[in-house]
Amino acid sequence: MAKRSPLTDKQRHFLTYLEREIRQEDHIPSLRQAAAQMGVSHTAVAQMLKALEDKGYLRREGRYSRTIHLLNPTGETAGPQRWREIPVIGQITAGLPMYAQEEWDGALVIDRNLYHGENLFALRVRGDSMKDVGILSGDLAVCEPRQYAGNGEIVVALIRNEEATVKRFFLRPDHIELKPENEAYEPTRYGFSEVLIQGKVIGIQRGPEGIAHTKP
């Protein structure tokens, strides 16, 4: 790994400021924003960044990109953006829009390296209709918003504008089939207008309660 030259006082100070901004505020300041807060000109900040990059304390991407990766002592890309917060949707309904508080069932922190994609959301699973693929009641399903789905994908679907469920999706010539993954349940057929795809399930998170509920 690259040797890291010692920093000057100003460089160290700036690096500290940068770390704070990124880790605590989750926000990479622009050159001019940082310049304003440090009391210097924006170009000074640019030169500072270049110096820090040369010395191996951070890595920047692209020519005109703003994204910055802080490097930890071992030179690995440490996780400034390692984590991310997604909303846990309490209910999915279509009818009248629900206002924030009612629908805000909290937030979930997930690992960026594990789940890619934008605007993910999470949904608490009810019922055991998908237990054969390891999705149990109480699990949090991490979802990627989607209006359409491919055959065989596991999706969150809104049925007749009432009920939101997690099922495996199949598009048949004359109907839509939603298949539970549990021998005790039968697939159900729906007309094309009865089902509204809300998203694709891309992950599962189960907490201690979920583990405890599994009976020997």
Add this chain to the structure above:
Amino acid sequence: MAKRSPLTDKQRHFLTYLEREIRQEDHIPSLRQAAAQMGVSHTAVAQMLKALEDKGYLRREGRYSRTIHLLNPTGETAGPQRWREIPVIGQITAGLPMYAQEEWDGALVIDRNLYHGENLFALRVRGDSMKDVGILSGDLAVCEPRQYAGNGEIVVALIRNEEATVKRFFLRPDHIELKPENEAYEPTRYGFSEVLIQGKVIGIQRGPEGIAHTKP
């Protein structure tokens, strides 16, 4: 709570307008209605909505629906760090190796509110011996370090100092029983000295690959 991407002045202004319309007038304006009131074109409003959705301030539903969900508009900052990094252990050998980075297979970011406890670690599950309780091959098992376990708990056990497995634990009068949760497997008995408990499984995390591997 993580700060979401900062808004520009116009975006903030529009969001305020939207909140007022929804809360006080109980009415979601159409693109052209809003456009008229804001003095811009209807497409500008559409782009604004898209920008706000990208930044995570609201969520829209359906392709041609106009229902809008506002997400946590008050933007309160709740508590300090919601997230935590825990090591993903590649192999478990005798003793507790989790201090050094020797066996590191990476790290995993988890939600503090979901998993309590100290010195947690994660382990990648191999095999489908626990599939009846929703633990599949490839899942990450979040574990709390433990040297003992209660009857019926799901644990990570090291068998004869060689193999680390996830099983349900039972302490019998004259032996230890490790029970897979899969009809195709039989429980196995071990002498007291053959089994070393390493931790208790308190959570499961499954990523996109894990979901994809489940076959219809």
Add this chain to the structure above:
DNA sequence: TTCTAATTTACTTTTATATTGACATCAGCG
């Protein structure tokens, strides 16, 4: 001097905002 840090000024690139026009979609109506 040479090096570092900073400034000013003038660029290029990217993003945000806005416009127009054409095209789906839906609901109601005859």
Add this chain to the structure above:
DNA sequence: CGCTGATGTCAATATAAAAGTAAATTAGAA
């Protein structure tokens, strides 16, 4: 069924603001 009006979407484009880059320059310190 097709018509109609209101709506949401998309594509192409234009303009302005904001952000990153580069060059020339200055001042101070080793």
